[in-house]
Amino acid sequence: MKKGKGMKFVGDSRISAESNPHIPKDYSEYPGRTEAFWPNFLLKEWLVGSVFLVGFLSLTLAHPAPLEAVADPTDAAYIPLPDWYFLFLYELLKYEFASGVWTIMGILVIPGIGFGALFLAPFLDQGPGRRPHSRPIAVSMMLLGLASVIWLTYASVAVVDWETRAEENQPIPEQDVEIDQEDPGYAIYENNCMACHGDDLQGGASGPSLLGIDFSAEEIATISTDGIGDMPPDQFTGSDEELDQLVDFILSVNEDAE
Template sequence: MKRGKGLTFVGDSRVQKYDKPKLNRDYSEFPGRTEEFYPDFLLKEWVTGAVFLIGFLCLTVAHPAPLERVADPTDTGYIPLPDWYFLFLYQILKYTYASGPFNIIGAIVMPGIAVGALLLAPWLDNSKERKWTRRPVTAAMMLISFGIIFYTTWESVAYHDWETQNQQGQIVFSNLDTEDPVFQDIIRSNCTSCHGGELTGGSGPNLIEPDLNAETVQAFVENGTGEMPAFKDQLTDEEIQQVSEFVANLELTSEEDATNSTNDSDVSEE
């Protein structure tokens, strides 16, 4: 049993004396170093968030997202383009060692290594130094990653065919009737994979803009041309004639004409 100092009598018992724990000091004792969470700290966060939100909204109004034609899964000629923050991955997939038979390397292995390095960063460099020049492992990983992302993003933007990219998603108004049996039964399954879902072009040429006559279209369908195969063994003479007449009758129209045509067809159905 302890005796003497540190003991105090409470009634007829001996209880060890202890100091009352100190409470946290008031923040006012440290001017300029601490602040109240509410409303001081939260007010700063809300103001900062509001500034960024307003700036983002102004940017979306000044540069709205481009509106393209309705997505068509049958249009295999359409080449999608990711947003700017994924362009570096899009560019990497163009390189020989990351595309074709090595596509799994560019799509899975290389991004996996980058994400794994990011997850292992706390264990690869556990130094307590705050100056980046004294943390060579982390600094090197950061600089190499930034350099790769910057270079591949720039290369993707600089060498991409933006004119073709803008044309392939362009909204084109025409007298194309997608409900026509010829389009549904023959053209959709044989032509749209190359010429686009609206026949405005993909890997194959635009079939609406040129002034094509039925005889020319029929010759192309029967005999093929360039990369286009011949369809005389796949389609009957009657089907080829129907396709030729359908394509020859296609023409560009204005938005107003297209709207009026749609309204007229709705009225006739009623």
């Protein structure tokens, strides 16, 4: 009896004769064009990441970033800057088309278009090749985005002397000054100035320190009545004689602080 003679083969209609198109082929079917994810590809990614991390840490140790003082809510003249990785957005808001009445363009529309384009790049360019010239749309969008971020960051950093800024924005050391509460000017200070400048003249939540100021008696009197900066006018409500006593008190405390 010959092999297979008299045997019948019955097909099952429930099993598709075609392969499932959603199951990718094994990488071995593309010799020289791809490789196993583990461990080949993952090892390369880990090595590249390690080299970058070591280089970044070495740069940090060789040239540490200058640090400023802890944020002071009483310093109304301080201009904060964002962290370095947001400086490109900070610089973008300086242009006319992204500032003023067009601020919404700078904070939402333009960044949204940029990041949205990078998100859509893989879907817009679905070529099978992995070389840059085989994926012109995705590569062009990535290079444009990278160049924009680098240029805006450089333009923002180039105009700032970070070391000088850090030196200028250091906290003023607290001074141990003895306040003469028997001085007639202290009662006037208590009624007119203490709420903002504190009971020891070292400043409070809404007023700067009055120690170490470089103002004459006339300037202090003018500021007390007319205001300055965020200080509104008419904060002092006493007589001219009381104003003189207040000015003498502030000057005497500063002389003791020296």
